[in-house]
Amino acid sequence: MAARRAYNTTAYRYPRERLILALTLLLVLLIIALTATATLCGSLLVVVVMVVYAYARNRSHHRALMERARPVTEQSAPVLAAIAAESVARLQVNQVQVFIAPGNSLNAYTFGLVSPKVVVLHSSLLQVLDADELRFVLGHELGHVRLGHTWLNSLVGGMAGMPSPSMASVVLALAFLWWNRACEYSADRAGLLACGKPHKAISALVKLAAGTGALTRTGLERALRHIEAEDDHALSTFENGHSDGALAGLSESLSTHPMTVRRIEQLRRYASTDGYRHLQSLMTRNAEA
Numbered sequence: 001m002a003a004r005r006a007y008n009t010t011a012y013r014y015p016r017e018r019l020i021l022a023l024t025l026l027l028v029l030l031i032i033a034l035t036a037t038a039t040l041c042g043s044l045l046v047v048v049v050m051v052v053y054a055y056a057r058n059r060s061h062h063r064a065l066m067e068r069a070r071p072v073t074e075q076s077a078p079v080l081a082a083i084a085a086e087s088v089a090r091l092q093v094n095q096v097q098v099f100i101a102p103g104n105s106l107n108a109y110t111f112g113l114v115s116p117k118v119v120v121l122h123s124s125l126l127q128v129l130d131a132d133e134l135r136f137v138l139g140h141e142l143g144h145v146r147l148g149h150t151w152l153n154s155l156v157g158g159m160a161g162m163p164s165p166s167m168a169s170v171v172l173a174l175a176f177l178w179w180n181r182a183c184e185y186s187a188d189r190a191g192l193l194a195c196g197k198p199h200k201a202i203s204a205l206v207k208l209a210a211g212t213g214a215l216t217r218t219g220l221e222r223a224l225r226h227i228e229a230e231d232d233h234a235l236s237t238f239e240n241g242h243s244d245g246a247l248a249g250l251s252e253s254l255s256t257h258p259m260t261v262r263r264i265e266q267l268r269r270y271a272s273t274d275g276y277r278h279l280q281s282l283m284t285r286n287a288e289a
């Protein structure tokens with residue numbers, strides 16, 4: 001019987017098998033890399049298109065708004081001009097122009113991609129708000145400018161309106177609205193720092209929500225109670241799992257602005273912080289210097 005000899009048990013492997021495997025793996029990696037690059041480039045292209053679209057849409061919208069607006073100057077509106085100069089100094093906002101536009105809705109807004117940024121107040125605000133409340137509303141808009149919300153909004157504001165069926169765009173749109181609401185809280189703080197009186201910041205918000213119904217003292221108090229009661233209702237029903245509260249939560253998450261009651265609550269909370277008191281005294285000292 002012959003002795004057993006060791007031999008290579010895989011010696012029959014087709015000579016190019018390993019080479020072909022290596023090439024196949026390389027090809028797979030290449031395809032993954034190419035697909036990812038294409039997706040990335042495609043995504044970047046979509047973002048660029050969205051930004052250009054938002055910019056163009058905002059521009060034409062703002063041009064239409066500005067057609068009837070007139071600048072606030074010491075000659076045209078001395079009281080408002082003084083309030084504006086004071087708020088600009090307190091919040092240290094660079095290069096901003098304030099305008100008044102005829103309009104019945106109690107509205108103020110700001111826009112601009114490049115300086116000077118523009119703040120527009122609807123003329124009806126001047127009839128409804130007193131000087132301190134105007135300081136709050138103007139300060140709120142100046143806060144948007146100072147914190148960079150203005151140009152960010154000019155760029156990305158149109159994204160939420162982009163028609164797209166994908167789930168990702170819904171998530172993006174909700175995220176932007178979430179960011180929008182956070183910006184509102186920040187701007188409210190700027191408004192409070194501009195006016196320096198928490199109860200005036202709150203009455204301004206109540207008047208913006210309730211309109212001319214909040215012009216008298218009793219009307220204002222009634223409107224505030226109504227706003228606060230709405231929240232109690234929403235919260236209690238929400239905790240009970242009732243649909244009303246859930247609906248209130250849902251409608252807020254689809255909105256650019258938080259509910260008035262939450263804005264008031266946030267203002268009260270901020271007004272009681274050391275951070276607010278510190279900034280407030282620094283701003284007052286600077287304004288007097």
Ligand SMILES: [Zn+2]
Nearest residue numbers: 140144184187
């Ligand atoms: Zn705002």
